[in-house]
Amino acid sequence: MPAQNLYTHQSENVAKTWALMAVFLAIVIAVGFAASWYFKSSAVLYIAVVFALFTNIWSYWNSDKVAIAMSRAVPADPVEFIDLHRVVENLAITAGLPKPRVYIINEASPNAFATGRDPKHAAIAVTTGLLQLLTKTELEGVIAHELSHVGNRDILVATVAVVLVGFVALVSDFFLRMSFWGGGRDREEKGNPVVAVIAILFLILAPIIASLLQLAVSRKREFLADASGALLTRYPEGLANALRKLETYGTPMRHANKATAHLFISNPFGAQKLGAGVTRLFSTHPPLQERITALVGE
Numbered sequence: 001m002p003a004q005n006l007y008t009h010q011s012e013n014v015a016k017t018w019a020l021m022a023v024f025l026a027i028v029i030a031v032g033f034a035a036s037w038y039f040k041s042s043a044v045l046y047i048a049v050v051f052a053l054f055t056n057i058w059s060y061w062n063s064d065k066v067a068i069a070m071s072r073a074v075p076a077d078p079v080e081f082i083d084l085h086r087v088v089e090n091l092a093i094t095a096g097l098p099k100p101r102v103y104i105i106n107e108a109s110p111n112a113f114a115t116g117r118d119p120k121h122a123a124i125a126v127t128t129g130l131l132q133l134l135t136k137t138e139l140e141g142v143i144a145h146e147l148s149h150v151g152n153r154d155i156l157v158a159t160v161a162v163v164l165v166g167f168v169a170l171v172s173d174f175f176l177r178m179s180f181w182g183g184g185r186d187r188e189e190k191g192n193p194v195v196a197v198i199a200i201l202f203l204i205l206a207p208i209i210a211s212l213l214q215l216a217v218s219r220k221r222e223f224l225a226d227a228s229g230a231l232l233t234r235y236p237e238g239l240a241n242a243l244r245k246l247e248t249y250g251t252p253m254r255h256a257n258k259a260t261a262h263l264f265i266s267n268p269f270g271a272q273k274l275g276a277g278v279t280r281l282f283s284t285h286p287p288l289q290e291r292i293t294a295l296v297g298e
Contacts, residue, residue: 064116064121066259068123070257071255072255075104081104088102088124091143095151104126107127112125113265114154124150126143141239141240145265152228157221169207172207218284223291223294246288247292250270
């Protein structure tokens, strides 16, 4: 695939990601406005915001430790895994990034992820199965993809998305509970009952919509990291071949976790059993074949 197409693909996904984030903000504003109007006070809204920000900021600062622990990753011995360390170091230098900490996951299923709040606190973890399955050029493609997540500040974007989803879910749940127990405005003040029903339906659906948008952001970041990684190695076929092998393997990881699934280069739960449309809607990753097509035009 020509470099210009990769650059175009990269810029398009940046724009689409921030467009999705704008929709996120619109939902947050709508939910916040409804809650403030219903309770006749902004105090509840402020409490919800502070709570959501506190829990998610903590997650942001500790995301690398949590992800590594949940994935059962251990530091990669620099002697035993010298080739892996060299690939990571060389690509980090090429990308102008500090060398991230390198971890190994004792797992037959081939996969990898990057984490860390910024390039100075980044870490990359790969499974033993990935090292056994891939050639050097394919491994370089995967590591370049993960380094691109670090360079593109994907952890920051993901954290902002989590904050917004958490905020919407918290405020919506609190609003619905108070409505059930009769809190908020008096019946006379609520006006048209149809409006009240619409408001309640919106608050029920808002967390679902926000979660789907979060998944959409995650999928766009995968396309962006693919394009950025291909530009870093100047060899899109390396990553494309790695993705082909990951698609063929398709076996879930033994210790897959929903909380960290979005971090991995491919879905750690393996091939989904739902219909194609449903799978795409609720998946943290776009189909591997679509990613391969975007890279090499198949």
